[in-house]
Amino acid sequence: MPMSPLDHDRRYGELDQVVRAYAGQPADDTPEQAGRALTAYLRHTWHTRPWALATAERQLREYAEHPPGRLRLKLGEYYAIPDVGLADGEIQQWLRCLADHVRRSIEEGDAPPPAMPVTHWEWHARFPETGQFLAGWFSQDMPDEFADHDAAVEDYRASTDPQLVARLVGELRELLTLGLEESDYALAVAELGMEVDPPAPYGPSAWLSLVADRLSNPRAEYGPAPQESP
Structure with a gap:
């Protein structure tokens, strides 16, 4: 059976926020630089809910390292990553890349400065x-x-x-x-x-x-x- 809202939020709530930030935006992050969508997520979250960043890093990494197996897929007890323009085989590496950027941002205290929103998600989040x-x-x-x-x-x-x-x-x-x-x-x-x-x-x-x-x-x-x- 599908997850309850409480279970969903415990496992994937902040991961979902990160992925939603990519609505209408390319998943163009590289190991060297966060893309436009992730930068928008970091900017807004740093200035409104900085404690959520550690949760995002953990949920991104856990999903990348332990994607849903056949049983969870069959039962519907998993979070379905929306289409971000990547092939299925590229999703896990992309999520690891996002987790690395979030972790680096936390450890270095690197918060994007306040600015005009640049994505549809950021306009509505702010x-x-x-x-x-x-x-x-x-x-x-x-x-x-x-x-x-x-x-x-x-x-x-x-x-x-x-x-x-x-x-x-x-x-x-x-x-x-x-x-x-x-x-x-x-x-x-x-x-x-x-x-x-x-x-x-x-x-x-x-x-x-x-x-x-x-x-x-x-x-x-x-x-x-x-x-x-x-």
Whole structure:
């Protein structure tokens, strides 16, 4: 029978995070240099969950040294490596290479410096609530679901826990402090799931700033007018 979620995470949880970082990226790591995807994983993990790196190194090496045998394959009790563009016979050596890079990074304290995300995985790992917001409320179906962008923003506010709304505001502020070119902000919102243009006359960065300002202010609630004293 397939593994339980708990067993999966104990054996392969961080290995899965590393491999997911390769979505849309080549497995082009060499013994001398980590590739783009692994560098993105190292950069984000060093600055958010540095303790997870040792787990990643161990799980990568254990899977490379002890790939699932016939019985585990038959029972479905194993982690299936997604297609990363390598032949089956190359996977184990590639995993060892990744484990070596992670170990070297830990032992030498070599953390990639903060930078603009460079992969789809890194954008979503660094700005998860922004991804939920843009992909959930500003997909290509947005014009059919809402009267305009403001209505979509207000629907997000009304249907989302205030703590998550506050998290989104923080992420938007962080995104804006990257100081990117406008074309890079257009790339950012596309990577994070936005499939419609910002409302005229705003560019992506100006609109994100407007959204952050609006969501950081309490929504106005209108009650009955106060009665005058006789």
